[in-house]
Amino acid sequence: MRERSETVTGTVTATGAGSATFRDPDLDARWRAAFDQARENGLFERLSEVYARVPGGRCSGCTACCAESVSTFFVEWLRIRDFLEASGRWSEALNRAEDYARFELARPMKCPMLEADGRCMIYEVRPLTCRIFGHLKAADYGRNLKAVLKANQRAAEEIFKHYGVRLPAAVVERSIPFCESFVSEAPMTSGDRDELFDDLFSIDSRFLMTGLLEPDQIQLGLVDWFAMVRLEGDALAEERVKHAAEMAEAGEKADK
Numbered sequence: 001m002r003e004r005s006e007t008v009t010g011t012v013t014a015t016g017a018g019s020a021t022f023r024d025p026d027l028d029a030r031w032r033a034a035f036d037q038a039r040e041n042g043l044f045e046r047l048s049e050v051y052a053r054v055p056g057g058r059c060s061g062c063t064a065c066c067a068e069s070v071s072t073f074f075v076e077w078l079r080i081r082d083f084l085e086a087s088g089r090w091s092e093a094l095n096r097a098e099d100y101a102r103f104e105l106a107r108p109m110k111c112p113m114l115e116a117d118g119r120c121m122i123y124e125v126r127p128l129t130c131r132i133f134g135h136l137k138a139a140d141y142g143r144n145l146k147a148v149l150k151a152n153q154r155a156a157e158e159i160f161k162h163y164g165v166r167l168p169a170a171v172v173e174r175s176i177p178f179c180e181s182f183v184s185e186a187p188m189t190s191g192d193r194d195e196l197f198d199d200l201f202s203i204d205s206r207f208l209m210t211g212l213l214e215p216d217q218i219q220l221g222l223v224d225w226f227a228m229v230r231l232e233g234d235a236l237a238e239e240r241v242k243h244a245a246e247m248a249e250a251g252e253k254a255d256k
C-alpha cells in the first residue's frame with residue numbers, strides 16, 4: 001500500500017519476526033546470488049549514479065521526515081544489508097526493524113534506523129526516498145500526501161472488515177508535514193522524482209529477469225525486507241493487529 005516516495009506511515013503490509021537465522025533457508029542464498037549479480041553487472045554503480053542525480057541541499061537534521069518505514073528497492077536493500085553486515089550492526093538493525101514491524105499499526109513510530117542522537121544508522125546507503133525528501137515542491141508534496149492518506153484510510157477499512165479492529169487514528173491519519181526548512185539547490189517536481197524511481201525500477205527488473213526477485217517485491221518498505229528474514233508473514237499480520245486492538249482498548253478505558 002505504499003505510494004511512490006510516500007510520506008505517511010504505511011498501515012497494512014503483512015510481514016513477520018523470528019530469531020537470528022533466516023526463516024526461509026533459500027532466502028539468504030537468493031539474496032547472496034542477487035548481490036553477486038549486482039556486483040558482476042555494475043548495478044551498484046548504476047544505483048550510485050541515480051543517487052548522484054539528486055540535487056544538493058541544506059538540511060537542519062530535525063529528523064521530522066524519519067518517521068516511517070520508507071519504500072526501498074531491492075538493489076538498495078542489498079546494499080543496506082551488506083553495509084550493516086560489514087559494520088557489525090546487522091543483528092541490532094534487524095531487532096529494531098522487527099520491533100517496528102510488530103507495533104507499526106498500534107502507535108506512530110519513528111524509522112527504526114534512526115539513532116537516539118538523531119543520526120541515521122545507514123546514512124551512507126539510505127534509500128532514494130530519504131534522499132529526495134525536502135526537494136519536492138510543495139504542491140507535488142501535497143498531492144502525494146493526499147494520495148497516501150487515502151490509501152491508509154482504505155487499508156484501515158480493510159483491516160476493520162477482516163479483523164474487526166479499528167486502528168488508532170494517530171496511525172491512520174499520521175502524516176509528515178511538508179518540510180519548510182530544507183533548502184534545495186534544485187526543487188523537484190513529481191516528474192523529476194518519478195524519473196529517478198523509474199531508473200531504480202529498471203535496475204530491479206534485472207533481478208526479476210533472473211528470478212531472484214518476485215514481482216510483488218518491487219519497492220517494499222524498508223522494514224518489510226528486514227521482517228522477511230525471520231518473521232512469518234501471517235503470524236506477524238495477526239500480531240500487528242492484536243497490538244493495535246490492545247492499544248485501542250487501552251484508549252477506550254482511559255476515555256471512560
Ligand code: SF4
Nearest residue numbers: 059062063065134179
Ligand atoms: S529534510 Fe526537512 S524534515 Fe527531513 S531532517 Fe531535513 S530539515 Fe528535517
Ligand code: SF4
Nearest residue numbers: 066111113114120130
Ligand atoms: S533510513 Fe535513515 S534517513 Fe531514511 S528515514 Fe530512516 S533514519 Fe531517516
